[in-house]
Amino acid sequence: MKLTHTRLLVTHFVECVRFYRDVVNLEINWGTEDGNYVSYNTGNTILALFKRHLMAQAVGASDKPAHADCQDRVALIFEVDSVDETYRQLKAKGVQFVTEPTDRPDWGIRAAHFRDPDGNLIEVYTDL
Numbered sequence: 001m002k003l004t005h006t007r008l009l010v011t012h013f014v015e016c017v018r019f020y021r022d023v024v025n026l027e028i029n030w031g032t033e034d035g036n037y038v039s040y041n042t043g044n045t046i047l048a049l050f051k052r053h054l055m056a057q058a059v060g061a062s063d064k065p066a067h068a069d070c071q072d073r074v075a076l077i078f079e080v081d082s083v084d085e086t087y088r089q090l091k092a093k094g095v096q097f098v099t100e101p102t103d104r105p106d107w108g109i110r111a112a113h114f115r116d117p118d119g120n121l122i123e124v125y126t127d128l
Contacts, residue, residue, distance in 0.1 A: 003045055006076065008120055009052040011066060015117035016049050023093045024078075024122075047076065075121040083110045083126045090114065090124075103128060 010016045017033040020026045020040055026047065031038035039048040056062045080086045083101045091097065098121075099113040111125040 005039070005046045005048050006074075007048040007050055008074070008076075008116075008118065009055045010049050010116075010118040010120075011052050012117045013049060013051050019116050020047065020049070023090065023095060042078075072121045075123055077123045077125065080124045080126060083112050083124055086124045087112045 008016070013036070014033045017028075017038050021028055026040035026042060029039055029041045029046070036051050036054055037048065039046045052066060053062070056064065056066070087097065087101050095114050097112055097114045099111070101110055101112045103110050105128060108128055109125040110128055111123050113121060113123050115121055
């Protein structure tokens with residue numbers, strides 16, 4: 001088996017498409033914000049967005065709650081050249097960070113965290 005995609009099942013589809021394209025600066029390789037599915041070039045794997053209710057229909061889960069208060073179930077992790085510079089660039093685009101750039105020696109990285117418009121946790125990091 002080979003991991004090819006990380007697919008976020010989102011309710012705020014258009015906002016998330018724009019966030020990953022315009023704020024995070026990922027290049028769309030398939031789909032448009034007017035559709036139901038978009039994927040982005042991210043290196044060795046693909047980040048994709050899909051409307052949550054359509055996946056729920058496809059797997060027979062439409063009757064389950066779409067939202068629940070819980071701890072994060074997924075985090076997208078992006079390696080960057082400089083956490084501090086990425087932090088500054090994203091803050092200038094209006095991103096609200098959950099953590100500021102912080103050395104995490106026990107993880108071996110310097111990292112900062114923020115969320116996309118659907119609440120998915122994102123980490124940017126640089127090796128220490």
